[in-house]
Amino acid sequence: MVLATISTQGAATAAPAPVSAQRFIDDYLLYLLARASHVISTEFHGVLRRAGVQVPVWRVLATLAGSPGETVSGLADACLLQQPTMTKLLDRMVRDNLVKRLPDPKDRRVVRIQMTSRGETVVNELLASAKKHEQEVLARHPDIDAVALKTLLRGMIGRQRRGKRALG
Amino acid sequence: MVLATISTQGAATAAPAPVSAQRFIDDYLLYLLARASHVISTEFHGVLRRAGVQVPVWRVLATLAGSPGETVSGLADACLLQQPTMTKLLDRMVRDNLVKRLPDPKDRRVVRIQMTSRGETVVNELLASAKKHEQEVLARHPDIDAVALKTLLRGMIGRQRRGKRALG
DNA sequence: ATTAGTAGCATGAATATTCATGTATGTCCA
DNA sequence: TGGACATACATGAATATTCATGCTACTAAT
Numbered sequence: 001m002v003l004a005t006i007s008t009q010g011a012a013t014a015a016p017a018p019v020s021a022q023r024f025i026d027d028y029l030l031y032l033l034a035r036a037s038h039v040i041s042t043e044f045h046g047v048l049r050r051a052g053v054q055v056p057v058w059r060v061l062a063t064l065a066g067s068p069g070e071t072v073s074g075l076a077d078a079c080l081l082q083q084p085t086m087t088k089l090l091d092r093m094v095r096d097n098l099v100k101r102l103p104d105p106k107d108r109r110v111v112r113i114q115m116t117s118r119g120e121t122v123v124n125e126l127l128a129s130a131k132k133h134e135q136e137v138l139a140r141h142p143d144i145d146a147v148a149l150k151t152l153l154r155g156m157i158g159r160q161r162r163g164k165r166a167l168g
Numbered sequence: 169m170v171l172a173t174i175s176t177q178g179a180a181t182a183a184p185a186p187v188s189a190q191r192f193i194d195d196y197l198l199y200l201l202a203r204a205s206h207v208i209s210t211e212f213h214g215v216l217r218r219a220g221v222q223v224p225v226w227r228v229l230a231t232l233a234g235s236p237g238e239t240v241s242g243l244a245d246a247c248l249l250q251q252p253t254m255t256k257l258l259d260r261m262v263r264d265n266l267v268k269r270l271p272d273p274k275d276r277r278v279v280r281i282q283m284t285s286r287g288e289t290v291v292n293e294l295l296a297s298a299k300k301h302e303q304e305v306l307a308r309h310p311d312i313d314a315v316a317l318k319t320l321l322r323g324m325i326g327r328q329r330r331g332k333r334a335l336g
Numbered sequence: 337a338t339t340a341g342t343a344g345c346a347t348g349a350a351t352a353t354t355c356a357t358g359t360a361t362g363t364c365c366a
Numbered sequence: 367t368g369g370a371c372a373t374a375c376a377t378g379a380a381t382a383t384t385c386a387t388g389c390t391a392c393t394a395a396t
Contacts, residue, residue, distance in 0.1 A: 023234030024295060025246070029302050029314065030209050031230075032321040037201040038248045039325055044198060056382095062199070066191030072345060078193070080206045085383055087346060092382095109344045109391045127192060134197055141324060146197065152317070153200040156309060157207055224352095240375060253353055255376060260352095277361045277374040343392075352383070362373070 044133050051126065056081065056089050061098065061115065061123040062130070069112045071104075098122065212301050219294065224249065224257050229266065229283065229291035230298070237280045239272075266290065 025031040041055075048058050059079040064070060070078070076086035090113060093099045098119040104110035115123065138146050193199040209223075216226050227247040232238060238246070244254035258281060261267045266287040272278035283291065306314050 023231065024298075025227075025230050025234065026322075027318065028230070028298065029305065029318060030205070030212060030298075032318055032325070033201065033205040034209060034248065036321045036324045037198070037205045041198050041202060059193075062193050062196070063191070066193065073343085080202065082384070083345070084347080084385080088382075091346095107344085107392070111345065130192075130196065130198075137197065140327060144320065144324070149320070150195065150197060150200055152312065153204045154194075156204045156312070157200070159308060241373090250354070251375070252355085252377080256352075259376095275362070275374085279375065338396085340395085341393085343390105345389090345391105347388075348386095350383105350385080352381100354381070355379090356377105357379105358375105358377075360374090360376105362371105364369105364371080366368095 040137055043137075044130065047129050047133060048126070051122075051129075053122065053126065056085075057093060057098065058126060060086075060089065060093060060113075061119060061126065064099070064113065064115050064119070065123050065127060068114060069102075072111050072113065075113060093119075208305055211305070212298065215297050215301060216294070219290075219297075221290065221294065224253075225261060225266065226294060228254075228257065228261060228281075229287060229294065232267070232281065232283050232287070233291050233295060236282060237270075240279050240281065243281060261287075 045055055048055060053061075056079060060075055063075060063078045067078075072086055072090065073083050075081075075090075076083045079086065081089070090099065090101070094101060097116050100114050100116055102112045102114055104112050138144065213223055216223060221229075224247060228243055231243060231246045235246075240254055240258065241251050243249075243258075244251045247254065249257070258267060258269070262269060265284050268282050268284055270280045270282055272280050306312065
């Protein structure tokens with residue numbers, strides 16, 4: 001990982017009761033990830049708001065953009081939502097003529113979600129804004145190697161998923 | 169919270185997972201950050217559930233652990249919540265005897281939040297679990313330099329915050 | 337073919353969050 | 367000092383999410 005060249009090592013592990021002159025959370029990986037995600041996403045959410053599109057709606061459309069015919073559970077997983085939440089979100093999106101529910105020919109339990117043409121129109125505009133915004137973010141952080149960071153994150157996501165059964 | 173295991177995993181069933189090599193979101197920084205944060209946090213949330221502590225409650229307690237006497241708005245910001253959400257969350261936490269509201273002597277608009285002794289007990293156990301879990305996560309990703317990654321994330325958070333007014 | 341078990345989605349009641357305000361206090365400055 | 371404006375928190379109605387569960391359809395084993 002090219003990313004990690006800053007120096008390093010040991011330290012964080014065996015320090016005895018590290019009387020935090022700092023807040024715990026400011027050195028807590030889970031918090032830093034959540035906060036970084038939040039502050040960066042929040043900025044784009046302004047774009048969504050101006051477009052009159054809710055954040056979860058955008059996530060569904062963005063997912064469908066590269067992966068048409070997703071299932072309800074597949075979308076829930078991709079959008080980091082629970083399945084009942086997704087079912088109800090899709091109710092609204094169907095109502096707003098952004099997506100359609102279609103039966104799966106092979107498995108009648110499955111519902112396939114497809115964008116309507118209106119959905120496609122909306123997502124295409126938003127995709128353009130998203131790419132533009134991503135470039136702005138990266139421009140604001142010139143020391144960050146985007147490719148390396150994305151690779152790192154994908155690695156965390158993939159390995160974490162496979163290791164799911166750990167921890168008691 | 170079991171969500172992430174629902175679909176994409178068993179896969180063998182109904183020929184889902186067209187996992188197209190080209191989903192937009194799989195190369196979208198904001199999504200990768202959100203997903204990485206989500207999958208890693210989800211694992212710890214299992215610990216919280218077993219302890220009978222809700223995620224936002226944990227976040228408030230963890231924040232107060234290193235920073236006593238926070239204000240309502242300060243906590244909302246730290247916990248990535250809106251202020252009315254925090255007010256109501258604190259209502260519940262006061263009810264459950266985890267925190268107290270105290271008036272600020274200098275500014276009577278301000279409410280200072282302080283942990284009760286029960287709150288302290290709870291958070292101390294959770295902090296230990298959180299640190300243990302963080303070590304487990306890092307152990308699972310041996311190629312990641314934790315110090316460098318944290319530094320990177322703090323940088324993103326800090327610079328992003330200062331650049332807040334960007335984007336039209 | 338029958339049965340037991342599981343996967344995918346929907347639903348409803350309980351709970352939580354948000355949006356738009358309301359109220360009180362503090363600050364600025366003419 | 368007065369008035370306009372800003373800040374901190376609370377509140378309530380509208381909306382969204384969650385938890386538990388129901389229902390149907392598929393799968394595997396007998």
